[in-house]
Each structure stands twice: as structure tokens, then as C-alpha cells.
Amino acid sequence: MSTDRSSRYKTPVYKKDQPDDSYKFKPLPGPVGVYPFHLDIKSIIPDIHSEKIIFHMVGDTGSLRNPEFTRLVANAMALQCAESENQPPQFLYHLGDVVYNHGEVTEYDRQFFIPYQQYPAPIFAIPGNHDSDVNPAAVQPYKSLEPFVKVFCSPVQQPVDFSLIKDRPGMTQPNIYWTMETPLATIIGLYTNVPKYGIVTKEQCTWFAEELVTAGKQHPDKMLIVCMHHSPYSADINHSSSIAMIEFLEETFFQTGVRPDAVFSGHVHSYQRFLKTYPDGFTTTYIVAGAGGYDELHPVATLDNPQFSGDHPLFKNVVLANYCDNKHGFLKLVIERKEHGPQLTGEYFSIAHEYTTDKAADAHVVERFSVTPGKKLTYKQTGD
Template structure:
């Protein structure tokens, strides 16, 4: 049973059916959207003061090399912590299999860097458009939303979860699973806060419950096994989620401070892809990007090298790699052997946009090859958007993985993506989407 918490705005926890959110249920099953849609708020309930003074301290500590990655609790279920779509829906595997057989595909949402410190407007632009996707035909409706990290700014504080997470997604009628971004685990200097405390409370609960941070809204906490894990939606999708820790740059998944548990996990997960004979879409996700085209945040070359080493060792490479952190949209193609791997940044889910750094004030033209010392594979910047907030709509079939980019500026009812890419699963090559 859930704990009892005070409510905000006079709301009480709604109870609704796990899959279609109609009818009543107990908390032995998850709850997602409110039973009735409500208007977007125009202001935060908890005022978010400026974090500039704290960041001056952080910048100085960075200059003095006094900030290191932070250790984190081990996930449940090592060596490969696993979470299934059936579990987060509170549904039986047989029920899901019947749905997938009828649809012959799975659709889901992806974006990151959503928590705004300035007010709800920019995040609501994206969440409202995502919610509108549930007006599609049944086959096209998303089954879940995978968050690429930085759920709450600036230090993942519990007091901001209501305004930056629960309220913006109050009408989102599906599960939200997440990886942790650097801001979700950061600890402000001279505080006694514990890294990831609120993230673990709201995304890594051991059972379905309504937390205090929900402020009386209906959504139950997620039941992820920890900050790195495999998320499975068989037979179409398997997402390997890594935690790239708390530094602004670079992302770190293994070093002397935090150990190599994620490398051991990644090797176990990739080996199981082979032992299971998994033929669906394999997606790798981490908050810090492997590549960027020159925005404020840089790439994480050591992290990329560690991942590449394990992919090479196991002989298993992802069909796509998804990241956030850069506060804009960027799509790259990595030419690896005979395959073409999309590396996509979608970090414009609601937090302040970051323009790409341009030489002499000129616009950055695409396509453009990145110049990377010591990197054997060619990497091409194919497209980007540093003007709009937006999200990804991902479609996986038995043979293809299609990733679409939808900017919020197109309007809630616009269904045509501004950018897209399709990977043929059997060959790892980019192709035209053929559907089901």
C-alpha cells in the first residue's frame, strides 16, 4: 500500500486502470494520468531561486579539479538489472503480447532535460504536444515515455519534483521511465544532501506508491531497479540505460571513484542479446552525449571508448544511441564498418535551449563531418535544431527502427516530423521506412 501524504491544490490521488486509465484500481497497480485533464499552470507552486551563486562555487571547484564523480547505490538484480514494460504497466505478459500482435509495432516517446527553473511554459509546450499523440489511432499511440535525464534542476531537489515533473505530466496517460542526468545526482556545495535521493525515491521504488513529491497528483513512483538497467518491451525493443554521473562534462560510467559495475553490466547485457537471440531494436541510452557539434557541453570520449571496447568484445553494437545534456536536438550518423548508427541528442524537452557554437557568427550547415582525433569511424552531423523545444517519437517493428523528431513549435496537432531516420535491424543500415 502507498504511504499517506498531504495534497496540494486540494487534489487527491486519482485511481485509474493501468493500461487505459479508466475505472478504479488499488495501488497494487500503477497510476498515470489524472482522470480528467486540467489546464496548464501559469506559475510554479514552489519558487525556484537563482542557482548562480552556487554555480560560481562549482565553477571554481572545477577549475581546481576538486569535483569527482559520485558513488551511487547498486541497482537491484545485478549483474543485469532488468525492468519490463509489462511490469511498469502492471499488465500480464500475455496481455501485452496480444496488443503487440495486433499493432505489429511499438511506439514510444523520448526526450530529456525537461525540468525548467523559470516556470512551466516551455516544458508544457512539449508535454502538451506529446499528450496529443494519444489522440492517434490505437496502433500509433505511444506505450511509454523514456526520459533521457535531468528531470529536475538544478540539483534534483525533492521540493521541485512537483513543479518540474509531476505537474507537467499530469495528463500523460502512460508510464514514464528514466535514466538519471547529472543534475539529478548533483549535490550543491556545502549541503548535506545525498546524491540521487529524490530520483531514487520517485523512479526506483520497490513497489507502486504515491510519493510526497507528487503533491496529491495520481502518478505512482516508477519501479526501476536502479540508475542503470535494461528496459525491455519484447519483442520489439531493448534499451540499455547507463548513468553518466554528475559532472557537467565529461560523462563518466567507470573510474577509480565509482568502480566498473556499469561496464560489467553492459557486457552482461550485450552477451544476453546474443544468448537470447534477440532480433529487435537495441538502443543504448546515456545522458551525456558521445558526440556534439559544438554546443556548450562537449563530448565524452573516455566513456565512448569504454562502451566501444565492450561492444567490440561482445560483437554486439546498438542500432541507435540516445542522449540528452546538450539542450538542443542533434542527429549524427556514425559509419562503423558496414553499419550506420544514429547518435541522437534530444536535450530540448523544456529546460533552457543552448545554441550551437558557430564560427564567425555564421549558421552551421549540414551535413558536416566531425573532426575527431584518433577516432577510426567517420561521424556526420546530419541535422540539428537549436531553436525549438521538442521530443522524439520512436517506432519499432519486427524489421525496422524509425526515430522521428517533433518540435513543439509545430503545434499540438502537427503529426509530420521535422527530421527522421530509419535503421534496418538486420543490417544496421539506414533505409526508408516501410511500416507494417
């Protein structure tokens, strides 16, 4: 982990004087499944445990310049699946940026299928900004997210026609934004498009509000988790926090009266864990886990860097609890039913930066944390 932490921010930061790049917005492809775009995990993993589920989570695994870090992270997770003494991780939830720089068909084998060939469990995903972009110089013209949809939003599980690796069939997610239903948690996956700080369409905003209300009725018997690519809160020097995403989330939370227990994101190439405490005492955990393989890591800003500021009304009562910004890594999450209800415990693993290592022992625990559903969570009646 980084040294000299006393000189670094302990809050989120925003990057000053950023240009408006909303012109990069790309139209969304149509859904494969039916509204409201739910996928029951049991349709993919029939024997998933009703009292305890274990899974990996990571973002930004793609890399053009140095795919070795992608391979190391993928191997470490695969070996955890193989070497777990009791219940192994049962799936991977990818937080976006599977393929750099423009989500092209020609890069999926090198950046995804080959590195993850040994990962034995299903892989689900939400798109990142690079998955969604389009290379204007591509030999074969394509539209935004066409390759991603073929890999992750297939109507049926079958080999992906453009991949040489035939033992990982396309995943059957109903849409690029969608909800995973598990016995212990509802996981809502958002799509935040191409611009640097994200954009969410009006239609998706409406869908998200409906999903929060529906999930709120099951809370706290089931945990409520939100996943998105662009990080709402970050203290890094590359992207920093997305004010647009914070405003979008907080407006929807206020509208519905429902807040998630945890929000996971990628986009920023580091690990950061934030805690946001609301006036009613409810705390939401915000975790950035975007160090999945892209060779450039994003360190936490120093207090004397004039490009950044931690002074913003939206950062009130938000603290940076821990971070790892100098090594690649991934999350291993466990949701287990306890006497008081489900509880999420997590471990963030970093990997050694030597290219010769393939052992799971070389993935070191940076920190362990836990999240318990907030008992003060409520939802507004919507006429039902």
C-alpha cells in the same frame, strides 16, 4: 531549424581546453532490484503489442527559470497520446535531467509531476547529471539521487510521498542503470554521473558488457538500443562531444563484439542525429534529444569558432545527418516487426515557442528517419 547551415559543422566537435571536473563524481545508491537489473515492460504495460510498440523519448525537461517550455513539450506529447487514431504512444523514456539544478525533493512537483500530470502513460528514466547532484545549501540534507530513486526506482508502484500529485505512482525500475526488455527491442539504460563529460564506474562497465553480450544473442530478431545522459557525439557550443563516453562505448563494443543499432542521449539541449559507419559496413545511429524544456538551447558550432574542432580520430566516419537547435522538442519512436525483422522509425517534433499554445498540431515534424538492425552484428563467446 537553424539558418546558414553551410557555416556550421557537419561533424561532431570537441571543446578545447576543458578543465577536469571528475571531482564532482557522486557515489551510486544501491539497487532496488536484483542483478542484472532487468525490467520486463509487460510487468508495467501487460497489453503491450508484440508486433509494434510506440513510445516517446526526451531529455532535459527540467527548468528552474522558465518552466513554460517544459509544459509545452509535456502537453504536446500528452495530446499525441490522446489524439492518436490507431495505437497511441504507450510510454515515455526520459534521458535524464528531470529536475534542475540539484535533483531536490522540493523541485519534483514543479518540474516533473505537475507538468506531466496530463501525460497518461508510464514514464521511465535514467538519471542526468543534475538529477544526481547535491545542493550543499539544501535545508534538508540528502544524498545523490535519493529523490530520483523514490520516483523511478520504487520497490512497488505507490504514490510518491513527497509529491502533491498522487495519480502518478513511483516507477519500479530495479536500479539507476538498468535494462528494459520489450517484445521488439532491448533498451539498455546507462548512468553517467555528474561531471560535464560523464564517468562510468568499473562495476557498471562490467554490467554493460554482459548486457551487450546477452542482447547480441537476440539480435537481429530484437533491436538493441543504448540510452545514456551524456552525449557521446555532439556539435553544439555548450558541451560538445564527450571523448570519455566515446572511448567507454567503443572499448566495450570491441570487447564484446556487439554494437547497438542506436544510441540515444540528452545533456545537450538540442536535437542532433549522427551516423557512424564502421569498417565492416555496420552503421550505428547516435541521436541527441535534450531539448525537452530547459530554456537555454545549445546551437551547433560555426566553422570559424576557435573554441571547437572537428579534427579528432574518434570522429572518423561520423557525420551529422540533421539537427534542430533553435526550438524545443521530443521524439516519437515506433518499432515494428517487418518481414526482415524489427525496424525503428522515428519522428522528431519541435514545438512553437508561443506560451499560449496547447494543441498537438503545434508540434511540427522536423524530420523522419529509420533504423534497421545491422546484419553484420556478432558477439564473442564468453564461455557459455
